[in-house]
Amino acid sequence: MTALVLSLTAAALVLAVLAWVPKSGSTLEIVISGLMLACLAAVGVLLLAGHGVHGWAERWWNVLLLLAGGLAVTGGGPLTTSVLALADRGNTRAQSTQKAGEVLRGGALIGALERMAIYAALVAGWPEGIAIVLAIKGLARYPELRSPDQPASVTPQAVAERFIIGTFTSVLWAVTCAGLLRSH
Template sequence: MTALVLSLTAVALVLAVLAWIPKSGSNFEIAISGVMLACLAAVGVLLLVNDGVAGWAEHWWDVLLLVAGGLAVAGGGPLTTSVLALADRRSTHAQSTQKAGEVLRGGALIGALERLAIYASLVSGWPEGIAIVLAIKGLARYPELRSPDQPASVTPQAVAERFIIGTFTSVLWAVTCAGLLRSH
């Protein structure tokens, strides 16, 4: 069971890295993200059915800690852009969350750092860290979210939707990856 959990988690990590290659929001990226999510769900089911990682040798738990951390950081980006692309399916160009990405610059790097901080705080047993991460992100992004100087090609609602959808998806992904280890 340990080998299967580690293998599926490693496959999900490889898929997460591969998902950065296609164009952001493409159908191929969405498909890779879906398979990555399915791998993580399978790992979760395996851990639930088999008493989690209790009884694992410490070194295998450490391997899962590192692989799940890599998955939390790398997998959240493609998954978030896939969710944003799915949210945009019926939007006009000005309402597009993809277009709003021009206003919220640096989202991929900020999201990766956010997922790393959330994963680390949960794995270390300090869930209060989530509130600090989200407060810092919200305060830092507030001027961009409320700026009257946004380009006419994007609506303020699209910018706010991108921020909310992106943050929720990213945070939920990091929490899910950290949740794999909570049975230790």
């Protein structure tokens, strides 16, 4: 079972890297992100059906630590843009929601750092780190969320919506990836 869990996690990581290739929010990115999510769900089911990582040799736990960490950081970006694209479908404010990404510059890098910090905090057994990361992000983004100098095509609601959806998706992804290692 250890080999299957590690193989599926590695496959999810490969899919995460591949998901960065297509255009952000494209159908191909959404499909690849869905497959990545399915791999992670299968890993979760396998760990829940078994004894989690309890009893694993330390070297295999360390391999899972690295794979899941890479997956947390790398996979969260495409998954977040896929969720945002799905949220925009059928939305009459889609253009302003998409343009909200221009207001919230640096989102991919900030999201990767956010996921890395959350993953590290949870794996280290310090869940309070999530609150600190989210507080820093919220305080740093507050001026952009309330700025009156936004383009006319971007509503403040669209910027806030993008921030909330993106943050929740990103955080949930990092928490899920860290949960693989905490499964006892």
